[in-house]
Amino acid sequence: MSDFMEHALEQARAAARRGEVPVGAVLVRDGRVVAAAGNRVEELADPTAHAEILVLRAAAAQAGSPRLGDCDLYVTLEPCPMCAAAISFARLKRVYFGAYDPKGGGVEHGPRIFDHATCHHRPEVVGGIRESECATLLRAFFQERR
Numbered sequence: 001m002s003d004f005m006e007h008a009l010e011q012a013r014a015a016a017r018r019g020e021v022p023v024g025a026v027l028v029r030d031g032r033v034v035a036a037a038g039n040r041v042e043e044l045a046d047p048t049a050h051a052e053i054l055v056l057r058a059a060a061a062q063a064g065s066p067r068l069g070d071c072d073l074y075v076t077l078e079p080c081p082m083c084a085a086a087i088s089f090a091r092l093k094r095v096y097f098g099a100y101d102p103k104g105g106g107v108e109h110g111p112r113i114f115d116h117a118t119c120h121h122r123p124e125v126v127g128g129i130r131e132s133e134c135a136t137l138l139r140a141f142f143q144e145r146r
Contacts, residue, residue, distance in 0.1 A: 004028055004074040005098060005129050011038040011051060012076045012137055018043060022141045025051035025075040027059045027068070034071065035059040051075060052083040056090050067091050076134040078127060081106030084113035087123060094124040098134025 004026050011024025015038030027035040037054035041047060052075055060066050072094040079087060079097065084106040087095060095107070106113045107125055114122040 002130070004033070004072075005076070005096065007033060007036060008051075008074045008076050008098070009130070009133065009137070011036050012134070013038075015039045015051070016137065016141050022137050023051045023075065023077045025055045025073060027055040028072045028074065029059075029068075029070055034062060048082065050080065050083050052079055053086055056086055060090065069093060072096065073123075074129070077101055077138065078105035078107050078109065080104050081111050081113055088113065088119050088121045091121045092123045094126070096126045096129050098128070098130050099138060100127055100131065100135075 008024040008026045011026065012022040015024060016022035020039040020042055024038045026033050035055040035058035037051045039051050040049040040054060052073065059068055059071060067090060069091040071092050073087065073092050074096045076098040078099065078101040079095065100108060102109045104110065108127055113119060114125065
């Protein structure tokens with residue numbers, strides 16, 4: 001588990017070097033990475049180019065299916081509501097995230113997408129994986145910009 005979160009952290013660090021909010025994600029199937037990405041919102045001028053969305057798109061294209069029920073997601077920040085909805089539609093098995101996001105999160109905070117009766121699928125969720133390291137990366141990024 002820690003190795004996959006390390007890979008997600010590498011993606012987040014690369015995103016920071018590109019001037020993106022440092023969030024990284026890795027999608028895993030059968031113990032192997034099938035997609036990895038960091039945020040590319042600024043680079044692509046696309047508000048939906050969150051790391052989670054990018055790995056879901058890549059894995060779905062590779063699988064030839066929008067349903068990825070045999071996959072686990074590792075992401076450095078609690079998914080936002082948009083990403084949580086996409087995770088539900090993809091029917092991921094598990095979501096592991098690093099830092100909690102009281103302001104913009106959509107899983108443990110905010111709208112808690114997976115808790116709604118209308119949610120199509122609720123993956124198993126584990127938060128706080130390498131939380132301090134993930135949170136420190138985000139704080140440092142935003143402090144540099146102030």
